[in-house]
Amino acid sequence: MASNSKGSSAVSATPSPVWTKQQNKQFERALAVYDTDTPDRWHNVARYMGGAKSAEEVRRHYERLVVDVERIEAGRVPFPLGYGATPPAGRGGAPASVDVVERR
Template sequence: MASWTARQNKLFEEALAIYDRETPDRWHNVAKVVGKSVEDVKRHYEVLKEDIKRIERGDVPFPYKN
């Protein structure tokens, strides 16, 4: 899987907020904003969803600040 820069991740998050599930050609629009292929952004989205599930299940410890 191709690596993503912090900037690309930020653009990805912003594009997801703009192009919601109801947007025609959502993945083409997101890919264009991020500069990745449609396949790359779909794969990245699936990884994000899995990360969220792991966090919600408590599988990922949160760092504590004192």
């Protein structure tokens, strides 16, 4: 039963790590340098990140971002109030509609 402690540590390593704003910017620059046609893309992106993230971490981060963008483009994710939308006066609730800004 002592071997379970090793198994549980592997499971605890699966949650997505926090990415700082600086790391996200660095990640974006790396994606611009190493496009989809680059051999060993994720290893190169990880190296560009200075060893702060593994190839697997950058690949998973990219996949999560792709899903997020797809959800936003499909209109399934409303923009937060800080992006120009304001609640209707006197109701105190969420706005009836949120303008979606297309970014490309």
